[in-house]
Amino acid sequence: MTDRITGIVLLVFAALYGFGAFRLKAGFGAGPVGPKGFPIMLAIVLAIVAIGIILRTDPDPVWLKRGAWVNIVTASISFIIYAYLLVPIGFIISTTLVTGFISQRFGAIWWRALLTGFASSLALYALFVFALDIPLPIGRVFGGR
């Protein structure tokens, strides 16, 4: 059943992608295939393969328990928040927070988790900024850009 749904989702995706490709306008000197030929080809092959998946299904995967879902969704959200915090509050604080959170999700008690986060962000900051000369954001609140 899972594979049927996956196959249908892929078919819809192939149709949308193919339609998007079809509407592309070729500039001058694009040659006989142009910018849309290759994407349209991909859309067609994807549609065929998607039908294959619908017709020849695998057994359903073992789905996750609720706790696992909570872990995955909260972890992903923490990555997104990280992307928005990195430049404003700087690498060290934001990385300590998100890494500590992930560590806690893997079962560490809170102070060990925070320590793991702080230690790894400090070590990587030193490695990248001082040893490898790759800039990481200091944080706008600390006068960085």
Next chain:
Amino acid sequence: MEVFQLLGDGFAVALQPTNLFLAFIGVLLGTVIGMLPGVGPINTIAILIPITFALNLEPASAMIMFAGIYYGSQYGNSISSILLNVPGTASSVVTALDGYPMAQQGRAGPALAMSAIASFIGGTLSIFFLIFFAPLLARWAIDFGPAEYFVLMVFAFSTLSSLTGNNVFKGLVSAIFGLILATVGIDPQGTATRFTFGQMNLLDGMDFVVVAIGFFAISEVLQMLSETEDEQIVNTGVGRVFISMKEFTSSIWTIVRSSMSGFLIGSLPGAGSTIASFVAYTTEKQLVDEDDNFGKGDIRGVAAPESSNNSASVGAFIPMLTLGVPGSGTTAVMLAALLSLGITPGPLLIQDNPEIFWGLAASMYIGNIFLIVLNLPLVGLFARILLVPRWVLMPLVATLSFVGVYAVNNNPFDLLLMTAFGFIGFFMRKLGFPLAPVILGLVLGSLMEVNLRRAMIYSQGDWGIFFSSPITIGLWILTAVSLIAPIFIKRIAKRRRLLNLEGE
């Protein structure tokens, strides 16, 4: 002979202090990440790519380090297979079949020693094959036109898709998904902007480092988060790491055969060290296992996969370096790295950039010597790394991923993309879609499109050009075979209860 002259020049490159140091760092890192479940050569190399840019490394030096990580991981991956029954990477799944029983019987030392020795022989024999066959293949491929290249890539996708995972259709979806990602941004001939949804950040397309880290590192973190961890009793007492002369002589032909088959399989586009180790194990089981001892702790069951997966990882460089068409996820990432360093691998690489090819080959000899030293006397020390708990290891993987992704463009937008791909990658794993073809698709996408369009310009719009030469026709036939053959292979594999191998 000319070969030895050239190899001598290669050693001159490989023995430069920087390159010697990078080879050492590469194999050391490779051993560690190969051993740790959840970190593999693909995400390690992807994370290191921005660093090699920042350090302004020469292409040859970068390749020496990346290659060290790849073949080094083939040494390290057996350590966790043998001690924990948890393979460090997919290509040592088979090693656990006999290695873990040996460890349970208190013979972890001999199993680890055999694994290191078999890896060394496989690793060094295959470099010989590499330096003799790669130039031959390059000379043959020099006449390839755009049509041949296009069909060759179709072939690479079909083999990789059908050999990783256990559903051909799903492998193909993964490959197409990678190709679709490659079409985002300005098209390769600069005539149109495609699928950017008005996002300025997407004009240059998806950066492969961001996608690779998302798909391999972040999705792995999510995957591990979704598992309820069993308390593992880690026994890192390895005892004396040695094998007796008798054990060595009983395995030597197994090692030689497996090295040869491993190299051959590794050099095919699509079939990497995972399949090589699987083939070597089943072959040896049929050839030498008279008293049905394989699976119960037979040392030859460790020798076969370990020699072949090392050999295959060297063989995998052949299609990548001589044709510019990689056959596995790891070599695809290396190809991407070379491309962004301004080197286009292909039939002319060996001539035009001899320092890359010969320097790499020579460094592999040196790296294997480092590895045998690291893995024989020091293996007990390495095994202690397995004691690092997940709540330290996985957050560290996440942090390294953030830094690697951010360092590409200094743009937090890439972190959002990374998260999205991590999430998608997690679902693809759950649903049985292999991930290696996505990376291959992303890396080869624009090359494939360029070759398609060039061929069509030569033929003035006639699709017949893709069926007009013996090479293209031969490749189409091979493509068809690669898509149909797995159905038969799978029937055999099912009988052997060995399924579910994911590409390395």
